[in-house]
Amino acid sequence: AQTIHQWPVAEIKAVGSPLSLGCTIKGKSSPNLYWYWQATGGTLQQLFYSITVGQVESVVQLNLSASRPKDDQFILSTEKLLLSHSGFYLCAWSQDWGNYAEQFFGPGTRLTVL
Amino acid sequence: GDSVTQTEGLVTLTKGLPVMLNCTYQTTYSPFLFWYVQHLNEAPKLLLKSSTDNKRTEHQGFYATLHKSSSSFHLQKSSVQLSDSALYFCALSDGNNRIFFGDGTQLVVKP
Numbered sequence: 001a002q003t004i005h006q007w008p009v010a011e012i013k014a015v016g017s018p019l020s021l022g023c024t025i026k027g028k029s030s031p032n033l034y035w036y037w038q039a040t041g042g043t044l045q046q047l048f049y050s051i052t053v054g055q056v057e058s059v060v061q062l063n064l065s066a067s068r069p070k071d072d073q074f075i076l077s078t079e080k081l082l083l084s085h086s087g088f089y090l091c092a093w094s095q096d097w098g099n100y101a102e103q104f105f106g107p108g109t110r111l112t113v114l
Numbered sequence: 115g116d117s118v119t120q121t122e123g124l125v126t127l128t129k130g131l132p133v134m135l136n137c138t139y140q141t142t143y144s145p146f147l148f149w150y151v152q153h154l155n156e157a158p159k160l161l162l163k164s165s166t167d168n169k170r171t172e173h174q175g176f177y178a179t180l181h182k183s184s185s186s187f188h189l190q191k192s193s194v195q196l197s198d199s200a201l202y203f204c205a206l207s208d209g210n211n212r213i214f215f216g217d218g219t220q221l222v223v224k225p
Contacts, residue, residue, distance in 0.1 A: 032211060044158065044203060044215040051211060059212060090157060100146045100165055103213065105157035 002027040004106040006091050012112045013081050021076040021109050023091030031093040033074040034103065035066055038088040050074060086113045116141045116208045120216035127194055128224050135189040135219045137178075137204030146207035147180055147187040150215075153200045161202075162189070199223045 003026045013019060025031050035047040048066035050056045056066045063082060067075045074091055089109045094101035121136045139145060146165045150158040164171045164180040164187065171178060176191045187204060204216040 034211075034213070041201070041218075041220070043217045044205075046213050046215075049211045057211070100163065100207065102148075102160045102163065103150075103158075105159070107157055 002093070002104065004091060004093060004104060006089075006106040006109050008109060009107070010110040010112075012114065015083055015113055016080050019076075019078050019081050019085070019111070021089055021111075023074040023076075023106055025072045025074075025093050028072075028093065028095075030071060031095070032101070033068060034092040034094070035074065035076050036090040036092060036105075037062070038090060038108075040087065042087075044090070047076070048074075081113045083113050086111055116143070116206055116212070116214050118204050118206050118214050118216035120202075120204055120219050122219045123217065124220045124222065126222045126224065129196055130193050132192050133190065133194050133198075133221065135202055135204075135221070137187045137189065137216060139185050139187065139204070139206045139214075141185075141206060141208060143209045145180070145182065145185075146209065147178075148205040148207070148213075149176070149178060149187070149189050150203045150205060151200045152203065152218075158203060194221070194223045196223050196225065 005024045007022045033050045036044045038044050046059045050068040064078045091106040092103040094103050117140045119138045148163045149161040151161045152158040162171050162178050167182045178189045180187050202219045206214045
């Protein structure tokens, strides 16, 4: 069975500090991977997606970057946090067989920027 | 551009009553529509999906029919339960790994 793990579970960071969030998928080879941001009680905003190692597509510009260093790993980062970065960050994966695929979401990381 | 509109931000109902959550979309591609449900402090999970015009799809008592003529994919249930209280998202895939979510509808079911 496939499992998705995100780390850390929660972070409290200062404005201007760097950030790195991670996501690992086990039990599925070559998944499509996604990063989403969700304000408290708000909608899901797709940030990035990746269909293969080393390739990441940006969907929106939020002063964030993403990388896929391994087939099963997706990293979200920034060198300088803004207050607006606070929220819930969700990693998701889908089957690599088209765009009708269900997205499976990880447990998320709650980020508070002070 | 592609977009999804959910008109109700909050729906409050008494247990046992029917519910319909509205979803309309805009796209230039062939639409793939989804409903996701997110319970408090949990990750979203798929509830329904469809790409077939005028075909009803059902899961866990919820159902929806994609109507391409009206660009709609409304979510319905004939009798809501307390456990249905959650945040419901309608989502659209543009066929290029981009997923657009609506603003979400918070469903609150009261005893």
